[in-house]
Amino acid sequence: MKEFKEKVALITGAAHGFGRALSLEAAKRGMKLAIADIDDEALSKTKTDIKDLGADVISIPTDVTDEDEVDAMVKKTVAEYHEIDLLINSAGIAVPGGICELPTRDWEWILHADLMSQVWALKRVIPIMRKQKDHCDIINVASIAGLVASPSMPSYFASKFASVGLTEAVEYDMQVAKANISMHVFCPAFVQTDLYHTENHRPAKYTDKNDPYYSSEAFKEGQERAKQDIVTGMPIDKIPGIVFKALEENKFYILTHTGLNPIIVSRAENIPSGKGPELKTLAPFLSKTHNEEN
Template identity: 30%
Template sequence: MQIKDCVAVLTGAGSGIGRALAVALARSGCHLALVDLNPDSLAETATQARALGARVSEHPTDVSDRSAVAALPSAVVAEHGSVDLLINNAGVALGGTFDQVSEENFDWLMSINFDAVVTLCRAFLPLLRQRPEARIVNISSLFGLITPAGQTAYCASKFAVRGFSNALRLELTNTNVGVTVVHPGGVATAIATSARSPDSESDAEKQRKLARANRLLRMPPPKAAQIILRGIERNKPRVIVGNDARILSWLERLMPVNYWRLLPGLADSDA
């Protein structure tokens, strides 16, 4: 896919992988409709992208709000005229076993990590179909490939993104719209710091889990963004980001039930 002069809608653009992707896309000549819940961090990302010559619009939006998402396509078209690329990057984390996680928190995570992906695809697919070449990029996770204890909700959402993306790709075969699903490993973002935890956990336990999770988050976001961008340009159906994700994905294929016996350090992780 030729990125130069494309228009990309990018959610979760205010920080982490989203901000790094915005900068990488802008550097490649892509114009941006940036979406994030936090208007201040969104504005900072937009400033960085504009400094690289991109035409940028800012759309402070709660992606779990279906009416707000439904209004996005017309707002983006008013600014840019068309859409070539949709990158569903917005996501949140939630630690705790299934018994510990409240129904409210479980639904909150699913509404952002999975439901919003579906809603955004539904909203923008008609615009993407109008372009000569277009692509949907859905960010799953390493935890859309493997299933650590203590991550029931997060794994459910990221496996759902994976399954939805793979099926949608097949449905769009022989059309102008491709689908890429991305599985980042340990990227150094603030997702663990901002994750919700069960109310029953002590502060000491929360800090212990946070420290362990952060030890696993090592890849700089700009490096992750470059890997994802190369995958988009090459029309790859799946992008694995990081050696940790690559190794663990192969291990899961070889030992789909018993691989956790070799990975006790990852059990109950909040990454």
């Protein structure tokens, strides 16, 4: 996508983090916005800020872990604007905890929020885009955690690897169908987002306050690690420029931290030989690349 003015963008997770930053950038570029998030109060703030930029916008409070709500979100967008030119699936959560510690409901939550929300949106938006004359784009927000793994958060890595694989497979499908749609997968490393406040947005259906895990030291330590990783990350104001430049250049993989490229390459090179992960090769990258610019 090279021209943005008067095009329609549907962006999930728009109340905070990447979704909010990309919504504001889209507004600055003259796009019409449909923004969605589970946090209605913060979503209203994003809507006000978009209006102050002079852009058309509707806000749609949405719990993306509910397929019916995703369906309603898409229908409301089309009812208002009659088309969708850019879909950004930005809604997502992160829940730290090891494979033997994390409750099953948290696996369900993260897979619904980070993966199935994208599936449900794609199933509904792609047919709409295919009927349109102009070229359309879809960005699935994944993570560097969809390209390389590290300890302590298997649920997050599983969801993000799945998001990357989903996006790659759908891109092939679009090519087979000769659809005028470009897929993109955004794989940032540590950025100063709202991600460490995931617990503030937990739906009741994934809540069990009596589960001992949530009062355990493992849970508290995981929350603190997540906070430290995020608050020391790349400033979020760098992200819109990276993402929209990638859109203009039609890049499929959108990365933020070039210092991590060697570990991505190393993982790929190990696969044909059967060599598995080794912590010693990962350690140098865990402590020095949080703030490296693209």
